[in-house]
Amino acid sequence: MRVSRLTLPVLAVALVAATAPASGGAVESAVEWREVFSPDGTITRAAVPVAAEPRAEAAEVTAEVVPIQRTGDADQRFDLVFVGDGYTSSELGAYHGHVVDKWAELSAVEPFKSYKQYFNVWQVDVVSNESGVDHDPALGSAKDTALDMGFWCQGRDVDTERLLCVNQAKAGQFGALAPGADQIIALGNTAKYGGAGGGVATAAGANAQAGQIAVHELGHSIGGLADEYDYPYDRYAGDEPAEPNATADASGAKWSRYLGQTSPDGGTVGAYEGSRYHRYGLYRPTENSIMRTLGREFNLVGREAMVDAFKTKIPELR
Incomplete structure (x- = not known):
């Protein structure tokens, strides 16, 4: 294990003017579209107001980076980086278990199963002041966490309870502490099913089904694959x-x-x-x-x- 420290500018990729294609090729620039995942496996999209997401200031972040699997140099491997939110210092053991479980679930699916040895997997130990995520178990409950994760996409004008959003700038800063980051996945300390797609995908750490979100998101980030659902x-x-x-x-x-x-x-x-x-x-x-x-x-x-x-x-x- 090692301790990493890095100062980064605000990551803007997932926060600014993320446009959504409309029928006929028109675009909307006032919202960012996030994928929403349901317990039955269906996938939809929800429009999240871009301006509503708080921007992280450039800051020095420090966290311990734990290699789950390292098979080669980052420039010759796909690097999957997990960051956690809502895990206190005494809960890092549980967080580690959630990371291992999610990687095991992902690497059981082809073609990851056959190419597992060409992945590096990293765990960034982000420590929160309080345990859990916002709006869990109910809308309106708030937790003091490092990455601002919460259901209902932090209670914005999004009528989707299972949409588990994260401050993508903060998550990106912590994810960048790992040697490489082809995909960052933020795990929330909750057993309630939920997640979201985006520059930083999210999933419920303690939910046994939520690892499938990572499989889908890597289809985008590695294979350049389109979503095959037909909404909206x-x-x-x-x-x-x-x-x-x-x-x-x-x-x-x-x-x-x-x-x-x-x-x-x-x-x-x-x-x-x-x-x-x-x-x-x-x-x-x-x-x-x-x-x-x-x-x-x-x-x-x-x-x-x-x-x-x-x-x-x-x-x-x-």
């Missing part, structure tokens, strides 16, 4: 999506080499209408993969994109 827009009228698992071509020619093949997530590869936040006009490769519903597998197209990304970064695989 109606018909798509834009250009061909850049993501490998979404297309405006009803024939599915984008993934023609897989058409008709059985996919690990169940069913047959084809062109299924409804994807990338639109009910009509966009198609996904399979009926129901991890990019549409938590608890599923990556489909053949998504798995290939993940493996290609591994090979791009990891010299031994080229």
Whole structure:
């Protein structure tokens, strides 16, 4: 174990003018869209007012960084960094258990299972003054924690109880104490199911299901995969999506080499209408993969994109 100290400017990536694509290609700049994960595995999105999130001032942060798994240099590995919130100094043992459990859940899913040895996993011991997160067990309850995590996205104008938000600037500062950070996941000290997507994904540390959020988010950050659910827009009228698992071509020619093949997530590869936040006009490769519903597998197209990304970064695989 070692102690790390770092002074960083405010991280603005997830806080400023995060735009959401609207039907036909228009954008909204007043909100940031966060993915919301439900206990039944369904995924939706909620608009969070950008201006409502408090910005962290540039500051020196200090925390102990614990290697959970280290297999190589950061520039030749994918580095997954966990930061915790609502864990007091006496609860760091529980936090460690939550990190280990989440990594075990993630690394049991392909292709992470086959490429587990090419990941570095880090635990940053962020210590809070009080145990728990805001608005748990009920809306209005407040806790003095290091990363300001809370359900209902801190009680903003978001009517989604399970949306577990974090101050992404603060979480990013602590996450940067690790040698590399391809994806930061903030674990809240709560057993209540909840989480959110974004530059820093969040999950309930003590909830056994919440690790699936990390699987889905790494599909974005590593494989560049699109969400395959069809909420909240109606018909798509834009250009061909850049993501490998979404297309405006009803024939599915984008993934023609897989058409008709059985996919690990169940069913047959084809062109299924409804994807990338639109009910009509966009198609996904399979009926129901991890990019549409938590608890599923990556489909053949998504798995290939993940493996290609591994090979791009990891010299031994080229």
